[in-house]
Amino acid sequence: MGLDRATRxxxxxxxxxxxxxxxxxxxLDTGLQPEELRGGDLITHQYAQVQARPSNAPGYPLYTMxxxxxxxxxxxxxxxLGSPNPNPMPLLSSYSTLWALLALWLLYRILVVLFARVRALPPSLVNTLSLARLALGVAGEQRLAALLTLFYAVTYFFWYYATTTEQYSSAIAQTLAIVYLYLRWQxxxxxxxxxxxxxxGANSMGRGNRLSDSHARHLLWLLAFLCGLSLAHMLTVAFIVPPLVLVILWQAPGLLRQWRVLLLAVIFALLPLVSYLYVYLRGAAHPEWWGNGQWQSAGAWFWSFVSTSQGREELGWGxxxxCSVFANGFPALVFSELTWPVVGLGLLGFSLMGKRLAVLFGGTALIYLAFSWAYRCGNWFQVILxxxxxxxxxxGVFVQRSFRLAAQSTGRRKAGSWLALSHLSIELFLFAA
Structure with a gap:
């Protein structure tokens, strides 16, 4: 007997x-370059995590704690384990690895969930020993999801930030967690x-009925909290929130009439702001951490710090x-990171996800691209990650939907074998890449 779906x-x-x-x-990162000793993001995050001090503005309180x-x-x-004075650098860097592994797990799970939403193969192709079933069936879905996840795992920026002390792998994990939780809620x-x-479904929350179910409400509140984490973490993660709110209200218009549910959602979204007490209290206790500038009180320093004046100044550079129209590697770095086919097929795949998911993914992409263009003379290549x-x-959606559609259109084993060989060729390409 073959492995069941869950085991695979x-x-x-x-x-x-x-x-x-x-x-x-x-x-893993094991040391600092000489120029990094003079300052910068890496050493700032390292001091923050060792001394429990605020990190870069606005402090990243939850991430730092x-x-x-x-x-x-x-x-x-x-x-x-017998190392009395371990090198702190790989220990600090491994925190980013933890978030990177979570991001990869979420990416894999999202692909599996979306693949499972497609109807079954035609009966003429469903043969236990057929090549089509091997490539286009559940086993093929698992390989495709795994290969896409591994492809992403070794892209330059993700690999770099998975092994160094910065917050970007956690921001990626947070974004994917929002998508995954939305799929669960959906x-x-x-x-x-x-x-x-x-x-x-016809009788689902699309008519505003499902919020009477406690499980759906809890998922919605958890989703609100997860979105609100961006307020106490990397603020640009919130770019996914406007299209997310749109598709939630599109699916559940009755939500607007349930003020208690909405009120609790807002409370959960704002709850992470409480963590800024950590920034204030630690800063007030250690004025030597305030950096360059003159402040009359800890409160004045705090509001100046969390306002991220440096980030607002860099945004104005665009x-x-x-600052030319296409400067600082925008958008060429996107294509060198993922390749032209991946970017093009990814955008096409958004349109095959269904209307709501197309709005969620496409709207998020549009916001990221627009902001990255405006921020192109700053660190846009980190924001867009x-x-x-x-x-x-x-x-993944484009490949799976395209091959399933072709298989359903033919329904003949000979054609199914050709489709299977094509699918396996794509898998080999991803493996080689």
């Missing part, structure tokens, strides 16, 4: 995660169906005469 999913998932873990463990706890735990483990209470769908896995999801 788990096997492929663990293969991806263990492969990435070994790769990242062998390439988590990093401080992580460093304490892995340092104790290293000492317990499917909550939806009748099982083999029809292609956008997660919406409108200066010296959460968009890259969304494009990989689009590629």
């Amino acid at each position: 999913v788990d096997f492929a998932m663990w293969f991806v995660l263990l492969t990435a873990l070994l790769l990242y463990a062998m390439t 988590g990093g401080w706890l992580w460093f304490r735990i892995v340092h104790l483990l290293a000492v317990g 499917d909550a209470g939806t009748p099982a169906s083999t029809e292609p769908r956008d997660g919406i 409108f200066e005469p010296w 959460p968009l890259y896995p969304l494009l990989l999801i689009g590629v």
